[in-house]
Amino acid sequence: MSDYVRKILSDLGVDAAALRDDARLRGDLGLDSTEMTQVEIELNERFGVRVDLWGEEDYELSRLVDAVLGEQAAARYRERGWWRPELLDELALGGHPGDRVALVADGRSTTRDELDAAVSGCAARLAGLGIAPGEHVLVQLPNQVQYVVLVLGLVRLGARPVLALPALREHELDPVLEAVRPVALAVPARQRRFDHLALAEGLKDRHPSVRRLLVSGGVDPERGHVDLDALVDGPPVPFTPQRRAPSDIGLFLLSSGTTGAPKPIPRTHEAFGHVIRTSAEVSGLTAGSVYLAAMPATHSFVFGHPGILGALVRGGRVVLHEPHDPAATLALIERERVTHCALTPSLARQWLTAADTRPYDLSCLEVLQVGGARLDEDTAARLVEVFDCRVQQVYGMSEGLLNFTRLDDPAEVVFGTQGRPSSPGDETLVVDEAGRPVADGEVGELVTRGPSVITAYHGGAAPESFTEDGYYRTGDLVYRDPSGNFVVAGRVKDVINRGGEKIPADELEALVLRHGGVRAAAAVSMPHRVLGEAVCLYVVGRDGGAPGLREVRRFLEDSGLARFKLPERLVEVPELPLKGVGKVDKVRLRADIAARLAAESGAPGQGVSS
Numbered sequence: 001m002s003d004y005v006r007k008i009l010s011d012l013g014v015d016a017a018a019l020r021d022d023a024r025l026r027g028d029l030g031l032d033s034t035e036m037t038q039v040e041i042e043l044n045e046r047f048g049v050r051v052d053l054w055g056e057e058d059y060e061l062s063r064l065v066d067a068v069l070g071e072q073a074a075a076r077y078r079e080r081g082w083w084r085p086e087l088l089d090e091l092a093l094g095g096h097p098g099d100r101v102a103l104v105a106d107g108r109s110t111t112r113d114e115l116d117a118a119v120s121g122c123a124a125r126l127a128g129l130g131i132a133p134g135e136h137v138l139v140q141l142p143n144q145v146q147y148v149v150l151v152l153g154l155v156r157l158g159a160r161p162v163l164a165l166p167a168l169r170e171h172e173l174d175p176v177l178e179a180v181r182p183v184a185l186a187v188p189a190r191q192r193r194f195d196h197l198a199l200a201e202g203l204k205d206r207h208p209s210v211r212r213l214l215v216s217g218g219v220d221p222e223r224g225h226v227d228l229d230a231l232v233d234g235p236p237v238p239f240t241p242q243r244r245a246p247s248d249i250g251l252f253l254l255s256s257g258t259t260g261a262p263k264p265i266p267r268t269h270e271a272f273g274h275v276i277r278t279s280a281e282v283s284g285l286t287a288g289s290v291y292l293a294a295m296p297a298t299h300s301f302v303f304g305h306p307g308i309l310g311a312l313v314r315g316g317r318v319v320l321h322e323p324h325d326p327a328a329t330l331a332l333i334e335r336e337r338v339t340h341c342a343l344t345p346s347l348a349r350q351w352l353t354a355a356d357t358r359p360y361d362l363s364c365l366e367v368l369q370v371g372g373a374r375l376d377e378d379t380a381a382r383l384v385e386v387f388d389c390r391v392q393q394v395y396g397m398s399e400g401l402l403n404f405t406r407l408d409d410p411a412e413v414v415f416g417t418q419g420r421p422s423s424p425g426d427e428t429l430v431v432d433e434a435g436r437p438v439a440d441g442e443v444g445e446l447v448t449r450g451p452s453v454i455t456a457y458h459g460g461a462a463p464e465s466f467t468e469d470g471y472y473r474t475g476d477l478v479y480r481d482p483s484g485n486f487v488v489a490g491r492v493k494d495v496i497n498r499g500g501e502k503i504p505a506d507e508l509e510a511l512v513l514r515h516g517g518v519r520a521a522a523a524v525s526m527p528h529r530v531l532g533e534a535v536c537l538y539v540v541g542r543d544g545g546a547p548g549l550r551e552v553r554r555f556l557e558d559s560g561l562a563r564f565k566l567p568e569r570l571v572e573v574p575e576l577p578l579k580g581v582g583k584v585d586k587v588r589l590r591a592d593i594a595a596r597l598a599a600e601s602g603a604p605g606q607g608v609s610s
Helices: 002-011 033-047 061-079 088-093 112-128 145-157 170-180 196-206 228-233 269-282 307-313 326-336 345-355 377-387 411-416 505-512 549-558 586-599
Strands: 101-105 108-111 136-139 160-163 184-188 212-216 225-227 249-254 264-268 290-293 317-320 340-343 367-370 390-396 402-404 427-431 444-449 472-480 486-491 495-498 501-504 518-528 532-541 569-572
Touching: 002 033, 002 061, 061 269, 088 112, 088 145, 088 269, 088 307, 101 112, 101 145, 108 112, 112 145, 112 228, 136 145, 136 170, 145 160, 145 228, 145 249, 145 317, 170 196, 170 264, 184 196, 196 212, 212 228, 225 228, 249 269, 264 269, 269 307, 269 402, 290 307, 290 326, 307 317, 326 345, 340 345, 345 367, 345 377, 345 518, 367 377, 377 390, 377 411, 390 411, 427 472, 486 501, 486 505, 495 518, 495 532, 501 505, 505 518, 505 532, 505 549, 518 586, 532 549, 532 586, 549 569, 569 586
Parallel strands: 101 317, 136 160, 136 184, 160 249, 184 212, 212 225, 290 317, 290 340, 340 367, 367 390, 532 569
Antiparallel strands: 101 108, 249 264, 390 402, 427 444, 444 472, 472 486, 495 501, 518 532
């Protein structure tokens, strides 16, 4: 493919030496209008690919090749029925009786017809504010009806919501706004004692693209705020969307930010629709399901993997909730007869603790989906025992690939693996550092491509995340077990290099969590004057306190762990610092152990709990 594109350009008289991967068609190669049209014609006739070379983007040669490859793959996905001519708002709200309850929040129920009318009214009022199709709006709202209506209203308008976790601040949001240049920000005035409005005003001052602040829970019109609550709850208004195509970008998700600033992830209607449909099916969602959104709904796991949209697509009911009090959450499950919920391992452990305080009637629970971090086997077994439901491990990414254990898998698969792809079209390989596939059972990096998976970040950011043949590099270390499921061993960049020996942090943490005295654990690298790096283990103990370093080392050796992987320091803490949705903030932990070592003025580590 690359050679053929180069031949097209060479035939047009472009010097072969100029055909670098980063050469821009207009800016560097100097193609005129006739030549650009000729390239478009050649690609269409040769490959059946239509590429608009006169858009805002001046294609680099490598990006043109990627676009052609992507269009070829898209044609295959449509032929196989994986990508369907669907629009996300219509997919979510159509196909089921309109009098069926769609949303429950703060004791208020909204039917599907009422939700559809609210979405159209919101779209009309957004258009009245001057927000146009193709423009971007950053949405950083809590789990409330306003969030669902606004996002679907923007989608219906043809504008593109950019979903951001409420926990993100200036450091993470500034580069996102630089990349997507939103025309508006949607925020609560305050949430959990944090002044989101002040944050939004600061962002607006620094980013000229932002014209409007859409604010829920208190506004000052003189300062240019728009009352988001009125925008959503206003009277029904007819709205006829402009022409939209399933291949259009419907919304943006954000990457987890584990390797730097969050990157915008464009999701087209047809590709994201495929993700929603396939994940909803393997999750067992039906028209009788009640899905509890108990984690931030702007996270893809809760919004569309399968989450809120998956429940709506299947005709089910969604209950919106903020997860500040596990006991209140269990009471809500009992009251609303919740059948499905997505959790992180840390939240699951909080539920288990709350369940010990008093009895709840949770016989309605059918499926607890656990993802965001690796679930240890002991916690998985306790969830099944305490809640008498099926546990489904979910391992995936906002970039597209979703792996699920299946609801009929045996316990050893559900407890010990992180699942297999939900989409029949997604391809996966486990490769070594040179990109060569490794045998099943061997640890390597997971790479993937297919109808669920993006082919580029917005604006071509981080091109190194994609291989020449279209695979997305997940950065996750995994191995494929005999059942065909993946087991997550760590991150490519979450590996402690102890004198040349590589120690996946997740592997060590999973073993430590089997110790009866450990409630949570995180392994990070710490500086070592001889080895370069050594293992520091942060531990949250149970009621009797955490075990000491010697006891943990002995336990790990008895579990069969190689000696070079043993921790050389243990720090007991009351809680692990978290970021995003339940992910341990290892940047903070590495900084903490570095500060501890510095405070010890270079003295050798004592090898005891701190």
